[in-house]
Amino acid sequence: MKKWQRSSGEEEGEGKVKGSEASTGIEMNVVSRDKVESMGSMEKLRFILDGVKSGNIVVLEGGLTAEEQMKLIELTMLEVDESFTGIEISGYPAKRGLLNLRRKTRLTIIGPAAKMKTIRKDKDLISAIISTT
Numbered sequence: 001m002k003k004w005q006r007s008s009g010e011e012e013g014e015g016k017v018k019g020s021e022a023s024t025g026i027e028m029n030v031v032s033r034d035k036v037e038s039m040g041s042m043e044k045l046r047f048i049l050d051g052v053k054s055g056n057i058v059v060l061e062g063g064l065t066a067e068e069q070m071k072l073i074e075l076t077m078l079e080v081d082e083s084f085t086g087i088e089i090s091g092y093p094a095k096r097g098l099l100n101l102r103r104k105t106r107l108t109i110i111g112p113a114a115k116m117k118t119i120r121k122d123k124d125l126i127s128a129i130i131s132t133t
Contacts, residue, residue: 026057026115026130033062045072049079052087052112057130063091063105072110086113090126 029051036044045068051058064072069089076087091105109116109126120127 024132026055026132028057028059030059031061036060036062041068041071044068045075048072048110049075049087052110053079053084055112055115057109057111057116060108060110063094063108069105069108084112087111088113088116088118088128090118090121090128092126093123 031047039047044064048058048060049072069091072087072089080086087110089108089110091108094106109128111128111130115131116128117131118126118128
């Protein structure tokens with residue numbers, strides 16, 4: 001059984017796994033739709049980019065608009081260097097409705113390009129390889 005320990009400054013219900021699994025694996029942050037929608041566009045993009053630059057995989061419930069995805073790519077290109085090679089981004093498209101003026105993806109996965117490679121994507125499945133090296 002894994003033990004969960006809350007570190008200072010974390011909100012209720014959040015925790016980090018302590019032990020060898022956490023130090024040798026990849027951290028994945030799954031962010032709820034409520035959290036994603038409570039952030040402004042630039043705040044959301046900075047949150048994602050900071051997480052990915054730290055080597056984490058970020059999964060957003062509710063996803064990003066096409067405009068936010070383009071801006072994230074622009075911001076990423078400004079920060080690419082020898083230690084940060086960029087991002088890999090993949091998402092499920094939104095269901096089509098009557099008025100889709102600002103369509104969002106249903107789910108978006110963003111990770112460091114050096115660690116995450118999307119190998120298959122369709123409307124209901126995303127397959128990716130996550131490397132720990």
